[in-house]
Amino acid sequence: QGQLVESGGGLVQAGASQRLSCAASGRTFSNYAMAWFRQAPGKEREFVAAISTNGMNIYYADSVKGRFTISRDNAKNTLYLQMNSLKPGDTAVYYCAAYGGTVWRPTLSSSYNSWGQGTQVTVSS
Numbered sequence: 001q002g003q004l005v006e007s008g009g010g011l012v013q014a015g016a017s018q019r020l021s022c023a024a025s026g027r028t029f030s031n032y033a034m035a036w037f038r039q040a041p042g043k044e045r046e047f048v049a050a051i052s053t054n055g056m057n058i059y060y061a062d063s064v065k066g067r068f069t070i071s072r073d074n075a076k077n078t079l080y081l082q083m084n085s086l087k088p089g090d091t092a093v094y095y096c097a098a099y100g101g102t103v104w105r106p107t108l109s110s111s112y113n114s115w116g117q118g119t120q121v122t123v124s125s
Contacts, residue, residue, distance in 0.1 A: 002026030002032040002114065004096050009114030016086050016123075022079040022096030022116055030054075030074040033099035034080045037109060038092035038121075048094070049081060050106035059106040061091075086123045 008020040020036070035050035049070035050059045058070060069082040079096050100113030 002098070003113060004098060004116035006094065006096050006119040009094060009121045011122045011124065012086055014087055014123055014125050017082070017084045018086060018113065018121065019083070020081040020094055020096075020119060020121070021067075022081075024077045024079070029072075029077040033104050033106070034070075034072060034079045035097045035099070035112060036070060036079075036093045036094060037097060037112075038090075039118075040092040043092075045095070045109055047107040047109070051079070052104075057106075061107075062063070069106040079125070083121070086121075088123050088125045091121060091123050093120050 003025045005023045005073040006020060010053055012018050033052050036048040037045050038048050039045040047061050048064055049068055051070045051072055055072055067085045071080045095118045096116045097112035099111055101111055105111045
């Protein structure tokens with residue numbers, strides 16, 4: 001199934017921007033729809049954004065729409081999440097995930113069978 005490695009997390013102030021990356025290896029990256037999820041302390045993992053194999057179909061959670069942008073570079077085997085106007089409520093561990101299955105339901109974590117180890121994003125007020 002390959003490996004997914006996130007990077008780019010850290011501590012930022014509210015209103016700042018940050019870009020997360022997810023490097024994929026051991027798979028044909030362009031064959032997989034991808035997504036970002038996040039999990040805050042004491043909360044369930046939640047959907048953030050998803051992108052189809054060619055980038056033509058993109059989905060966002062309402063909470064990040066207009067502030068976050070998901071993108072991918074299939075030549076570099078890398079998924080990105082550009083996060084602007086960050087809020088303290090965005091504080092969480094962010095995970096990238098690769099789709100695996102027969103029917104892709106972009107917002108459901110059960111659609112994804114390969115996950116990275118996560119990167120911490122902390123937004124201070």
